[in-house]
Amino acid sequence: MATEQATSANTAGEIATANSDSKNKRRTTCMGCKCTNLVLFHDLGQQPNGNTFLYANEVEKELFFDLSMQVCTDCFLVQLSYYPSADFMFSNHPYVSGLNKPVVRHFEILAKHIVNKIGTENGDLVIDVGCNDGSFLKCFAKHGLRVLGVDPGMRTGELAKKNGVLVFKQFWSHETGKYLSGLNVRPRIITATAVFYHVPDLHDFVLGLKMVMDETTVFVAQCVNMRDVIEKNEFDHFYHEHSCIYSISPLIKMLAIHGLRIHDVEMSDIHGGSFIAYIVRDKSPLKTTKSVATALHDDHEAGLYKIDTYHQFVSHVELNKRNLVALLQKLRAEKKTVYALGAPVKGSTLLNYFGIGPDLVELAVEVNEFKVGRVIPGVHIPVVDERSVGEPDYYLVLAW
16 A cells, blocks of 8 residues: 555656646647637536545645536537646546446447447457456457457556456557557457547547558447436536547547548447447448437437537536535535445546535445545545445435
8 A cells, every 4th residue: 555655646746747837728729620619618627637536645745637628619529628647547547347337237238239230250359448457358258259458557457467358558549559550450349438538639549540440340439428418417527537528420520530430329328328339431331320310410409519508508517516515515404424325536526516525425435445445536525435334314326
């Protein structure tokens, strides 16, 4: 533990130096279409990275960054205004896929669906970008496919190794794709579940894909759906790791720059509402299905290509904020105990933006060993093993 604390301190110091000149400088060009017509619509203030869990005696060195969301009025890609260092956020990432039972079950169903949909052959290669502990790749291996993970995480990399999954410990990029291409790596499928919007440079990511994709390769990207975010007030999907949140149109436009297109798209309830895009080279024999036009129509009907929609969304979030804080204050006045159920990164956004600390929520219960014994970023609510405490009067459900 002492070694881990020292590593955290060293990393924080390095990042503080690296960001000294650029901290809180807002993006001026769109991540997708590269235009300059960006409109800030939701300022969530200065917040720490929601997945950097420190010990209570380390919080004095906690780093805060601008957390605000912009939308491009040319392509309507919603994007983060400031993206901290990827090394800082992901090299010691605490999220473990295998601890999330709904996600594991989703992976089992999705892997089987992808295999049947694409029509793989025994021994075909699947690359999972951001493979975490290898939970998704294990599902593909059960179907007779070869698997390779690409992920920079040190903690999760060791877990993947224990799961029998080979991991190339790198961020996905043009250089990564070029390196694998040089090794004659030719995947039939590339997957990125809740990953394709965690990168600072979308174009560099796609260039890496093109290095290893041929006309038979399918890139399967599962992404949080901006339509669901708007319709369900899911503002807690806004955090520093999410460099952007896609709707279908801006994704199509960005891919087209690189000669790629969406062959098919499916909707899923995972992560509060996501879409699964099947992306191919323009010359792929796979035809574009009607589902793409349907998704575009539904996004248009939801008002995703009107700036007023985003301002209205923020007003709904503010009402949610007032109501929840008032409820927690009432429960505290009644001397009721309130615990947070889980300590996900989404919860950090909500707690910090709403100003909810230990005075209203005494502690958070967790099963993740990389969070237990530490404090929730920013608000410093203690995180404890859920087996070590009894039931409170109420739970504030953060893990959903």
